[in-house]
Amino acid sequence: MIQEIKGGVCAVDGVKAFGVKEGKYGLAIITAKGNAAGVYTKNKVVAAPVIVTKENLETNGGFLEAVIANSGNANAFTGEEGLKDANAMAKSIAEKLGVDPKYIGVASTGVIGRKLHIDKIKEQICTVLPNLAATEKANDEAMKAIMTTDLVPKGFAVEAQTSAGNFRVGGIAKGSGMIEPNMGTMLSFVYTDAEVRSDILHSALKEAVQKTFNMIVVDGDTSTNDMCLLTATGKSGVVIQSFENTSLYEEFQNALETVLKELAKKIAKDGEGATKLIECTVAGAYTEDDAIAASKAIVRSPLVKTAIFGNDPNWGRIVAAAGYSGADFDQSKITLEMSDGCNSVSLVSNGKITKNDDATLDKLKSIMAAETIFIKMDLGTGGKETATAWGCDLTYDYVKINADYTT
Amino acid sequence: MIQEIKGGVCAVDGVKAFGVKEGKYGLAIITAKGNAAGVYTKNKVVAAPVIVTKENLETNGGFLEAVIANSGNANAFTGEEGLKDANAMAKSIAEKLGVDPKYIGVASTGVIGRKLHIDKIKEQICTVLPNLAATEKANDEAMKAIMTTDLVPKGFAVEAQTSAGNFRVGGIAKGSGMIEPNMGTMLSFVYTDAEVRSDILHSALKEAVQKTFNMIVVDGDTSTNDMCLLTATGKSGVVIQSFENTSLYEEFQNALETVLKELAKKIAKDGEGATKLIECTVAGAYTEDDAIAASKAIVRSPLVKTAIFGNDPNWGRIVAAAGYSGADFDQSKITLEMSDGCNSVSLVSNGKITKNDDATLDKLKSIMAAETIFIKMDLGTGGKETATAWGCDLTYDYVKINADYTT
Structure with a gap:
């Protein structure tokens, strides 16, 4: 049985979040230690943070400690300098959290082809980090921090009650224009407290994204920055051991799809200028x-x-x-x-x-x-x-x- | 050498035209006897007039005596009744012109999924036929009659001066919304007084459409009614005998492409609501x-x-x-x-x-x-x-x- 719960990503045990938004420029940080998987834009013009996050997850064995996401500047089509800036974002919070930068996911959304204001971001990191919390309010601040033309913050969480025990899946997303994701939405960060290997997470995420985020269209423009990251903290003690059609895997897939579908619908409904x-x-x-x-x-x-x-x-x-x-x-x-x-x-x-x-x-x-x-x-x-x-x-x-x- | 001339389709020897527009409902008739070729929408939902015209040209050896086109109702998704109505349009003018209905091209543009007012069309045929003329003014009336949301009537004609003599190519078109033609525009009727076999016409038309009408986008919606018909009256005495890269065929292709490109640009520029x-x-x-x-x-x-x-x-x-x-x-x-x-x-x-x-x-x-x-x-x-x-x-x-x- 699946039931909607409050709290977004912070509904999931092991997750802390916070964010700040100053005018056009926002920054969210989410910490959660666990196996992880990502899907990314298929646009040939790939933003620097997408390149950095993808490489991190491909070389670190599928594990994340934290995600940092800024709004207001996409850090896309910014060449070598853009890559340096995306790495600097990862390094900057990794140092403060005392972890290796390769375990950081980096995401950006905003205008394409403009240099990132890295100093502003470093300043915002200092504001956000001390406020990280596992509360509904903290989740709300993170949701708001990644909005651009979004009018409504977007989050959703469920608890799945299974014979193996209860686990939760919660996520947040942003996206309003340049929306015809080809495998992610603009940005979405999803967490579960089930214990899941990263290869199983990746397979479950790909399947769920195909039926949810990949099925929404606002304007038919596929962004350069689309990214959806899924991290499993394992704190619930429920272990999803296999890809195969075990009923537990199916229940996990179902809970994940439910969260992603609600987030996808929220994005479509909040499409730029949309009334319906x-x-x-x-x-x-x-x-x-x-x-x-x-x-x-x-x-x-x-x-x-x-x-x-x-x-x-x-x-x-x-x-x-x-x-x-x-x-x-x-x-x-x-x-x-x-x-x-x-x-x-x-x-x-x-x-x-x-x-x-x-x-x-x-x-x-x-x-x-x-x-x-x-x-x-x-x-x-x-x-x-x-x-x-x-x-x-x-x-x-x-x-x-x-x-x-x-x- | 190619030179722009006035008169649209009526610049071409052997072509007469006229049209009438009453509120939303317009009707144009163009008469011109000659070998002909057509390209049509690739939409799976094909309007009745497209089906009728395509069948006529496929079974009559590639020859047209006249084209009849109405605006205000697309006669699309209208089933058996729609086919009956499209055939009735052809039959009605064929009788009055004293020719076989299989030599008539039929085209419609307007709302999809509404029954054609065939009586209104028959009434308009009686208004248009006696006024058919080979003048610039008659061409203008035909251009206006096929407009729907178009703000500007669209016609273009050229004279090509070649060592084999001079010939002309002239065309009219309509189109403003539901424009991403996949092989025609909404509607375009093009004429030449060169003498050209229908298989050569078809090849030349396909190539020219590919580089012109198929390269415009207003909104990305491909219509159910797209159609471009090309008729060669042969009245200039210039004979295009071969597909091969003879310089005369190239000059013909060039003149045809020039006319289609100008019509295509006129359609893009007059896209619904467009300012640029x-x-x-x-x-x-x-x-x-x-x-x-x-x-x-x-x-x-x-x-x-x-x-x-x-x-x-x-x-x-x-x-x-x-x-x-x-x-x-x-x-x-x-x-x-x-x-x-x-x-x-x-x-x-x-x-x-x-x-x-x-x-x-x-x-x-x-x-x-x-x-x-x-x-x-x-x-x-x-x-x-x-x-x-x-x-x-x-x-x-x-x-x-x-x-x-x-x-």
Whole structure:
């Protein structure tokens, strides 16, 4: 059984956190000793902190003592100097914590192509370190410190009750624009007090990220800085010993996916300028890739996103987006339904328009006025594969925020 | 030598046109007897008129007598009834022109998933047919009749002077939203008075479309109705006899590409809500596909598009878009420059930021205030491949237009 609990990363035994935010510039530190795994952006332009963290985890046997993350400057496309700065961040807190810098994860988010203000960061380290704590409030400060255009801090934690004992998984994340993660979100730091080997952590994390962070789209831009780190403190005493489909591994995977999915939805809902969350499930696909392609194309489509912003019952755009997604299907077999979670309206059934009268379109309009819109499409191929993607509407405020970001 | 001339499609001998626009609903007819070729949307959801036109050209030996195009309703996702309506459009003008309906091209643009008002169209056919003419004014009426959210009618024509004699190529197009053609634009009708076999026409059209219409992005949505038809009336007496690299075929290809490129740029510039045209050239790629992927990713990126709208000198987003495009390159080798056609500013040279001081960013801001912004990136791979893509900025008006389209 899985149950939501409070406290974010600090809900997990062995984790301390804190953060500070001064204007555009924020800094969070999370300490937690344990086996660890990471997934990172697939952008060819990789930010310096991503390079440093990846190398650390690849060469240190999969272990972290702490994570340091700054907001306001991405330290991306900054060349040798950027690498020096990212290493300096690691070294600076490693010294103060009395650990080797190779056990530090470094993350950055903000403007690309600007030199990091390393002195500012060192100053903020001195403010944050003495305040590290295992409290809900400390978690909140860390969440806020990594926000950029985010309006809402993002954290989630669960407790899993299993026959082997209880364990917890908690995480925080930030992300609002430049969001179509290709294997991480902007930044997410996740912790568990289960005891898990780093190879098992890596496998579980990859699988969970695939179904959660990789299924959200705000604007289709994949960041240079995406990173998701998972650390297991082992403090609960529950040991996940095997990859194989033991029920305990499944319970761990399930708890991890639950946390990542909630964080992913929070990111999509807080997409830059967004007023609504879109959840799109595509079923009846031949392959999972087809289901993923169609569901993501729908939540990525600027035309679908603007229609949802304006409560415009222009559902043809949803069908068109599936059509160009690359997914294999026959238009004469598809089924489309939209709902607000309570009321639903059938728009297409087995390729035939259900009803396009004013009453149907009015009902659709009222459904589209909800805060969360559910789109359900069945491709009707005879295949059984399914996927769910999350996105948000495209609004005046998205344009406003991004037409004037650096200045 | 190629020279711009007036008159759009009516600049070509053997072509008559006219159109009518009443509120949202418009109808254009173009008559021209000759060998013909078409390219169509690759969207899995294919509109009825695309199906009918494609079948006509595939079974009639590649020949057209006339094209009929309506705006206001896409006749897409309309099932058997939609096919009946598209065929009725063809039959209705075929009867009046005294030709076989299989020699008619049918095209539609507008809302998806709504039944065509075939009676309205028949009424408009009666208005348009008696007014068909070979004049510039008649061409203008046809251009206007196919517009939907377009603000500007789009036509272009050239005369090519060759040793074998002079010939002309003229075309019209419409398109403003749902624009990332995957082999056509929304709608484009192109004519030449050269005499060309339909297989040669098809080959020339495919090649030209690849470098022009397929290189524009307004919002990344590929329409269900994209279609580009090319008809050769042969009236100039200039005969293009071969595919091979004869200089005459090259001159024809060149004239055709010139017309299509101008139409493509007009579509990008008139993108929904757009205030600026973006031309992005990516050079130094290993493969042409890499150059295409990178240049299109840059003009497609909502973050690049909003930054250009707001004159925000946030050039890191351009580098990031190339990074996630799938193109192969090393970030330490790239070069980036932006210009307004007169003044230019170097931002990155061989992977190093040229200068990021206030003077550079201010110069970049003033360049970004121009009506056409040129982005030049060299991937520095040692490869020689290059590609140019066109797009537009993303503005409040794009959101406004699309949040309230059907209502």
